[in-house]
Amino acid sequence: xxxxxxxxxxxxxxxxxxxxxxxxxxxxxxxxxxxxxxxxxxxxxxxxxxxxxxxxxxxxxxxxxxxxxxxxxxxxxxxxxxxxxxxxxxxxxxxxxxxxxxxxxxxxxxxxxxxxxxxxxxxxxxxxxxxxxxxxxxxxxxxxxxxxxxxxxxxxxxxxxxxxxxxxxxxxxxxxxxxxxxxxxxxxxxxxxxxxxxxxxxxxxxxxxxxxxxxxxxxxxxxxxxxxxxxxxxxxxxxxxxxxxxxxxxxxxxxxxxxxxxxxxxxxxxxxxxxxxxxxxxxxxxxxxxxxxxxxxxxxxxxxxxxxxxxxxxxxxxxxxxxxxxxxxxxxxxxxxxxxxxxxxxxxxxxxxxxxxxxxxxxxxxxxxxxxxxxxxxxxxxxxxxxxxxxxxxxxxxxxxxxxxxxxxxxxxxxxxxxxxxxxxxxxxxxxxxxxxxxxxxxxxxxxxxxxxxxxxxxxxxxxxxxxxxxxxxxxxxxxxxxxxxxxxxxxxxxxxxxxxxxxxxxxxxxxxxxxxxxxxxxxxxxxxxxxxxxxxxxxxxxxxxxxxxxxxxxxxxxxxxxxxxxxxxxxxxxxxxxxxxxxxxxxxxxxxxx
Amino acid sequence: xxxxxxxxxxxxxxxxxxxxxxxxxxxxxxxxxxxxxxxxxxxxxxxxxxxxxxxxxxxxxxxxxxxxxxxxxxxxxxxxxxxxxxxxxxxxxxxxxxxxxxxxxxxxxxxxxxxxxxxxxxxxxxxxxxxxxxxxxxxxxxxxxxxxxxxxxxxxxxxxxxxxxxxxxxxxxxxxxxxxxxxxxxxxxxxxxxxxxxxxxxxxxxxxxxxxxxxxxxxxxxxxxxxxxxxxxxxxxxxxxxxxxxxxxxxxxxxxxxxxxxxxxxxxxxxxxxxxxxxxxxxxxxxxxxxxxxxxxxxxxxxxxxxxxxxxxxxxxxxxxxxxxxxxxxxxxxxxxxxxxxxxxxxxxxx
Numbered sequence: 047x048x049x050x051x052x053x054x055x056x057x058x059x060x061x062x063x064x065x066x067x068x069x070x071x072x073x074x075x076x077x078x079x080x081x082x083x084x085x086x087x088x089x090x091x092x093x094x095x096x097x098x099x100x101x102x103x104x105x106x107x108x109x110x111x112x113x114x115x116x117x118x119x120x121x122x123x124x125x126x127x128x129x130x131x132x133x134x135x136x137x138x139x140x141x142x143x144x145x146x147x148x149x150x151x152x153x154x155x156x157x158x159x160x161x162x163x164x165x166x167x168x169x170x171x172x173x174x175x176x177x178x179x180x181x182x183x184x185x186x187x188x189x190x191x192x193x194x195x196x197x198x199x200x201x202x203x204x205x206x207x208x209x210x211x212x213x214x215x216x217x218x219x220x221x222x223x224x225x226x227x228x229x230x231x232x233x234x235x236x237x238x239x240x241x242x243x244x245x246x247x248x249x250x251x252x253x254x255x256x257x258x259x260x261x262x263x264x265x266x267x268x269x270x271x272x273x274x275x276x277x278x279x280x281x282x283x284x285x286x287x288x289x290x291x292x293x294x295x296x297x298x299x300x301x302x303x304x305x306x307x308x309x310x311x312x313x314x315x316x317x318x319x320x321x322x323x324x325x326x327x328x329x330x331x332x333x334x335x336x337x338x339x340x341x342x343x344x345x346x347x348x349x350x351x352x353x354x355x356x357x358x359x360x361x362x363x364x365x366x367x368x369x370x371x372x373x374x375x376x377x378x379x380x381x382x383x384x385x386x387x388x389x390x391x392x393x394x395x396x397x398x399x400x401x402x403x404x405x406x407x408x409x410x411x412x413x414x415x416x417x418x419x420x421x422x423x424x425x426x427x428x429x430x431x432x433x434x435x436x437x438x439x440x441x442x443x444x445x446x447x448x449x450x451x452x453x454x455x456x457x458x459x460x461x462x463x464x465x466x467x468x469x470x471x472x473x474x475x476x477x478x479x480x481x482x483x484x485x486x487x488x489x490x491x492x493x494x495x496x497x498x499x500x501x502x503x504x505x506x507x508x509x510x511x512x513x514x515x516x517x518x519x520x521x522x523x524x525x526x527x528x529x530x531x532x533x534x535x536x537x538x539x540x541x542x543x544x545x546x547x548x549x550x551x552x553x554x555x556x557x558x559x560x561x562x563x564x565x566x567x568x569x570x571x572x573x574x575x576x577x578x579x580x581x582x583x584x585x586x587x588x589x590x591x592x593x594x595x596x597x598x599x600x601x602x603x604x605x606x607x608x609x610x611x612x613x614x615x616x617x618x619x620x621x622x623x624x625x626x627x628x629x630x631x632x633x634x635x636x637x638x639x640x641x
Numbered sequence: 642x643x644x645x646x647x648x649x650x651x652x653x654x655x656x657x658x659x660x661x662x663x664x665x666x667x668x669x670x671x672x673x674x675x676x677x678x679x680x681x682x683x684x685x686x687x688x689x690x691x692x693x694x695x696x697x698x699x700x701x702x703x704x705x706x707x708x709x710x711x712x713x714x715x716x717x718x719x720x721x722x723x724x725x726x727x728x729x730x731x732x733x734x735x736x737x738x739x740x741x742x743x744x745x746x747x748x749x750x751x752x753x754x755x756x757x758x759x760x761x762x763x764x765x766x767x768x769x770x771x772x773x774x775x776x777x778x779x780x781x782x783x784x785x786x787x788x789x790x791x792x793x794x795x796x797x798x799x800x801x802x803x804x805x806x807x808x809x810x811x812x813x814x815x816x817x818x819x820x821x822x823x824x825x826x827x828x829x830x831x832x833x834x835x836x837x838x839x840x841x842x843x844x845x846x847x848x849x850x851x852x853x854x855x856x857x858x859x860x861x862x863x864x865x866x867x868x869x870x871x872x873x874x875x876x877x878x879x880x881x882x883x884x885x886x887x888x889x890x891x892x893x894x895x896x897x898x899x900x901x902x903x904x905x906x907x908x909x910x911x912x913x914x915x916x917x918x919x920x921x922x923x924x925x926x927x928x929x930x931x932x933x934x935x936x937x938x939x940x941x942x943x944x945x946x947x948x949x950x951x952x953x954x955x956x957x958x959x960x961x962x963x964x965x966x967x968x969x970x971x972x973x974x975x976x977x978x979x980x981x982x983x984x985x986x987x988x989x990x991x992x
Contacts, residue, residue, distance in 0.1 A: 325813070342810060347686035347706045500791060500810060500817025501687050507732035510815040514768035531765070538728040541700045542689045549700065 051086045051128060052106040056169060058093030058254050059247075059286050061100040065117060066090070069101055072117040076124045086128055092255015092290070094169035095409035096156060099139055104151050104169070111151035112137040142405045142427040159425050161387060161395050162411045164371050168255030173290045176297040179258040185303055187374030191266045192311040199270035200226055203373065205381035207393035212238055212329070212366035213444065213470040214546070215392070215459035218373075221363060224353035225271045228361035233273040235264050236357065236364040238334060239280035239287065242326040243442025244493060246473035248397035249367035251409045253280065253287035256371065257294035261317060263370030265303065266377055268315045271363050275316050279334050282321040291319055326497035330545045331364045333499065344499045345545035366471070368397055388414035392458035396469065402439075402476035403430045412457075419453040422476060433478040437561070441470025443490045443497075444550030446557025447483060466557040468550070482579035483562040484569055487555045488516040494551035505548030508539040512555060521582040524570040533559060578640055581625040585641050588629075590615035592637035599629035599638060647713040662704035662715055663691055671717055674726060674755045676733075676843050677792035678705045681898050682801055688792050690729055690755065693717045701725055727759045733790050735766035736815075737844070744788070746845030748858035752790060773818065779828035781850055781907045782839055784820065789846040791817050795838030802837045802900045819846075836906040840891035840899050851907065852888035856880070865892050868905040871963045872970060872990070873897070875905055886912045945981065954982035963990040 053073060057066045073088050094102045099113035105127060112123065115137060126132050138147040139154050148154030162168075171178035179185070191199045204219030225233060237260055241249040253260060264276050280288050295317050298304040306314045320338050327333050328343040335357045337343035356362025372394060376384045385393050392414035398421060401407055405427030412421060418438060422428070429435050437447040440457075446467035448455070455461055459469050477486065495509035512535055515528050536552030543549045559566060568574050575583040588599070588608075593615040600608040600616055607623045610616030618629070630638040643658040649671055656665040661684070666673045676688035684705045692701040696714040701722060704715075716722060734756055741747050756763070776784040791810070796819060799808045807830050811818050821830030839847045863878040876894025879886045889909050891899035911917055921937030922929040932940075948956050959977045961970050970988065977986040 327813075344810065347684070347703070349708075495814050498814035500812070500814050501685070501793070503687070503689050503729050503732060503790070506791065506814055506817060507736055508728075511732060511735065511766040511768060514766070535728065535766075538725045542692050542703075542725055542729065544686060544689070 053086065053088045053128075054091045054094075054104040054106065054170060055088060056092070056094040056096075056100060056102045057090035058097075058169075058251060059284075060093065060097040061102065062286070064101050066101040068117045069103070069115055069120060072120045073124070076120050077128075080124055080129060082124075082128060089172050090174075091170060092168045092173045093251040093409060094151075095165060095251065095411075096139075096406065097409070098405065098407035109150040109152055111139055111148060111154060111157075113139045143423070156406050156408070156410070156425055156427065159420065160411050161413050163375050164252065164259070164368060164395060164397060165255075165409065165411045167259065168251055168409075171256065173255050173257055174293050176258060176294065176301055179256070180301075183378060184258055185262055185374075187377035188262050188265050188269075188303070189309060191269055191377045192309055192313060196226060196270045196272060199266060199377070202381050203270070203376060206376045206384040207381075207388070207391075208369065208372055208376060208384070209392060209459060210365060211368035211372070211396065211472070213441070213468065215469060218365060218369055221353065221365070222267060222270050224351070225273075225361050225363040228353050230361045232275075232360045233271055234357045234360055234362040235268045235271060235273045235276040236331075236334065236338070236362060237264055237276070237278040237280075237370050238329060238331065238364050238366040239278055239284070240322050240326075240329040240334060241281060241284075241367070241471060242329050242497075243444075243471050243473045244490075245401040245439075245475040246399045246442055246471045248399050248409055248472055250284050250287050251397070252367050252371050253284065254290050257287075257290045258298065259371040259374055260291070260367055261294055261298050261303070263365075263373035264317065265308070265315055266373050267363060267365065267370065269311075269313050271361075273363070274314050276318070277338055277357070278317065278319045279328070279338060280319060280321060281328075282324060288319060288321060295319070325499070326493075327499045327545070327547055330547060332545070334364065335362065342499075344501050345547075347544065368472075389456060389458045391460055392469075396457070396472055398457075398472045398474050400426050400474050400476065402474075403433065403478040403481070404428070404474075404476040405430055414458045415456045417454050417456055418448070418474075421457065421474065422453070426474075426476070429476065429478050433480065435476070436479050436481055437477045437483065437486075437558075439467075439475040439477065439486065439490070439554065440473070441468035441553070442473045443494045444468060444546065444553055445470045445473075446553045447477070447486060447561065448557070449561040452561075466553065466560055468553070480577055480579070482520075482575050482577040483558045483565045484516060484520055484575070485577075485579050487558040488513060488520055490554035491516060491551065494547065498547060498551070502542075502544040502548060504539045505543045505545075505551065508535055508543075509548070509551050511535060512539070512552065516555070519566060519569050520575070520580040522569065522573040522580075524566075526567070526570055528570070529559065529563070529566055574641070584625045585620060586618050586623055586625060586627075586629060587620070587639045587641070588616050588618055589637045589639055592635050594635055594637070596634070598632045598634065602628045602632045604628065645709050645711045645713070647709050647711070647715060649715045650717055656709055658709075660709050662693060662695070662702075662707045662709055662713070665709050666704060666715075666717060673704055673717060674751075674758070675705060676751055676755075676790060677794055679794055679798075679841055682794060682797040682841070685793050685797065688729070688790070690726055692722060692725055694719060694722050723759065726755075727761060728765075730756050730759050730761045731763070731765045734761055734763045735768070736770050737790065738770075738787055739763060744845045745783075745848040745853055746788075750845060751843035769815075776820075776826045777850065778826045779832075779834065779850075781834045781836065781903070782827055783848050783850050783853065784827065785846050785848075786818055786820070787846075788844050789819055790844055791819060792843060793819070794841040794843065795819060795847060798837040798841045798899075802898070803833070803835045805831065805833060805835075807832045808838060834903040834907065835901060836903070837891075837900060840901070840906075849888055849890075849907070851910075852880070855887040856882040861887065863890070863892070867966065868901070869964060869966075870902070870904045870908065872965065872967045874967060875901055877901055877905055879909075949981065955985060957981050957983050958985040959983075959987070961986065961988045963988070 077083050077086050096102050101115050103112050126134050151157050200222045208218040209215040322328050325343045328337045330345045332346040333343040352362040388394050395411050397411045410425050439447045491513045495513050498505045500506045518524050536556050539552050568576050595613040607619040644655050646655050654669045673691050675691045686703045686706040691704045693704045694716040771787045773786040796808045800806045807821050861880040861882045868875040875897035876892050878890045878892040880888040920931045923932040961973045
């Protein structure tokens with residue numbers, strides 16, 4: 047044991063739920079048992095981003111990446127890797143496309159093709175220790191900012207071309223400038239950590255894994271704007287993020303990064319956390335502020351914009367977690383450094399959350415302008431179980447489903463909006479050939495209509511009626527004219543709704559209608575669900591030629607609708623069949639036909 | 642004052658800075674349908690029926706919360722705007738009972754009026770409709786949540802007119818409801834039954850209980866008068882059918898706007914009550930007997946004069962009533978000081 051080693055164990059929400067804490071305990075015990083506790087340290091970190099392969103651990107300095115680790119694997123890792131310096135090969139990540147093992151995290155395709163600076167610390171520092179952050183150039187951006195005038199800081203962020211990562215992509219520097227120039231002595235900054243899109247968890251990753259980067263970003267923003275108070279509005283469903291943020295705020299106060307006369311600059315700033323109460327719409331900035339003020343989280347009409355009259359009527363600047371977390375890097379390395387990443391109008395990097403039928407579920411950070419194909423196939427490792435790619439839902443319930451013909455699109459704000467989707471918060475939900483696009487449209491609309499605040503008529507009533515129509519189509523009760531009704535209603539909802547939720551909620555329907563109209567027509571005209579998802583449209587029968595009469599289907603049928611003599615072809619009573627599919631699953635002779 | 646010139650439906654109009662597009666239209670007799678707007682309340686921009694098309698602005702902005710700018714070009718009636726309004730009305734009607742024939746609000750319902758104006762059929766959207774219990778546990782207000790269009794006017798009236806904030810939204814999306822906290826019935830809440838919520842409700846969701854079945858809007862004559870309950874001088878409308886007061890509704894009073902209190906709005910039962918005193922009564926041989934006004938006034942004058950003569954002016958004391966008008970109270974004061982010759986006068990509102 048010549049060298050010191052650090053074992054970075056992912057203890058983010060995903061890995062924690064699959065046993066990371068037990069792994070940490072066993073690791074610590076085993077290290078003591080082997081007497082190597084002086085040279086090996088175990089660091090519980092935030093999310094490594096490689097959620098599909100969790101729990102993951104990285105051993106430094108070699109940067110060996112072990113995946114899907116169980117507590118039973120620990121003695122072997124300690125004995126073989128830590129003591130003898132030999133790789134535990136069976137725990138290495140095997141690239142699903144090349145079938146080759148990756149010996150280090152850096153040479154796995156998943157990490158190698160990313161550009162991680164917002165996620166730089168996530169998974170590599172202990173988020174509960176401010177010193178870890180400071181040792182990794184933490185608070186240097188703030189130190190630089192405090193040497194500049196507030197106007198210069200605003201200009202630097204403008205020059206960097208940073209755009210809001212919460213979804214709308216509004217230029218951050220411009221927004222700061224509005225708030226800075228708004229008259230008033232009392233101003234607020236807010237971090238929108240009410241991440242709620244299905245399949246999006248990048249903000250959680252940053253808050254859990256690198257909370258000080260958010261605090262530093264908010265400090266820089268507050269200094270630039272002239273605010274002395276801030277709030278982090280975090281959804282209550284993120285207890286670990288809230289815990290790490292609370293610890294980070296306390297440590298930053300103690301270290302003098304929060305409070306009065308920060309770094310002897312005369313700048314004062316205090317930060318508080320408010321936990322949301324479970325409403326998706328509170329991610330909308332006016333609803334979010336209403337919620338902080340203790341009112342029902344419902345959006346209000348703009349103008350006045352928060353920069354003029356925000357929290358408690360004071361000028362307020364709201365940015366989301368990823369935006370705030372990007373700011374220290376700009377102030378630390380300069381706008382010119384930042385603008386080397388991205389496209390002409392979308393600068394820097396963006397974190398995407400890969401979920402759905404993709405091999406490498408997780409968090410990835412890539413420069414703006416990377417193609418969907420690169421993200422999904424090179425980094426994401428392609429589709430699970432070798433199935434065919436069908437669509438990717440980008441931008442959550444406000445975004446749209448894009449088909450394979452759009453895979454070479456560059457991911458940036460303007461390109462995606464033009465294609466009928468949006469960058470949104472950065473959720474990428476991947477669908478394969480077994481996904482029904484009508485069902486998916488219904489799913490996202492179900493989400494939006496349930497999360498509508500109910501204030502404006504088109505969103506409250508219109509989304510419900512769109513859902514009603516989609517529901518009828520999935521049950522084979524649709525009419526061809528329903529498609530026109532859907533499109534007309536979608537356009538009215540988009541054009542007349544009060545806030546972003548309603549203005550974007552029909553997007554998944556419009557996009558699926560645009561790219562997958564044939565599937566809608568199959569449901570309506572042929573009463574068939576091409577992906578075999580919509581149960582009301584399925585029929586199960588048994589191929590008499592193939593059936594051996596083994597009886598396995600009948601044994602497993604939960605409603606007893608399959609009958610037949612032993613060694614004779616069986617029959618399904620279609621009137622009693624609940625279309626659960628267990629006969630199809632159990633049949634060893636492919637005799638069950640699903641149409 | 643700075644003035645802006647704008648074009649509405651091809652017509653050039655001039656309005657002061659700070660005017661909303663809706664106000665500009667109404668100032669110039671250009672009709673815009675609204676369900677959630679009330680000039681007395683802050684604008685919520687919720688019903689979206691007042692949408693218009695404005696050159697250079699994305700989507701269809703609601704005119705009630707969009708301020709006029711110099712040179713603005715507004716279209717209020719083009720096919721796109723009208724079709725969007727019709728869709729919004731169809732959506733509201735699809736989730737609204739079509740029992741207009743028996744609805745108390747018939748003839749006075751904004752939703753019915755606009756549905757008619759825009760040729761709404763009520764058949765375009767089919768599906769679930771609300772089915773919630775009616776709250777009629779209190780003596781004054783009937784709340785039928787199934788007729789509610791969630792315009793939020795009652796919530797703002799309760800907050801901004803009466804200052805009670807008893808009402809708010811609950812639940813989300815299609816399931817949204819309006820009512821007191823925890824969905825309590827009105828009589829278990831902090832409601833003071835001022836009825837401001839009823840007065841602003843554009844549909845039949847909130848109606849006056851005592852007016853049920855008493856008359857249709859077009860059968861009733863509205864007689865604007867001053868409330869007799871106190872000296873505030875609130876204006877109100879007596880709703881008169883066949884010479885009888887069958888209800889009281891808000892009017893736009895100089896003193897009170899649309900606000901009334903529980904007594905002013907709901908306390909009119911005395912008007913046609915059989916026990917109501919219509920002539921003076923004089924106690925004769927221990928029994929109260931009807932008398933003429935001349936007889937009664939003479940008797941009072943005689944007795945008061947006797948007291949003044951025998952015991953002096955200060956033996957008389959006068960207590961005036963809050964149910965008198967300011968003018969009546971002034972006259973009482975004059976009578977006491979100048980005629981009775983005493984300063985012994987007070988008023989029940991001071992107690």
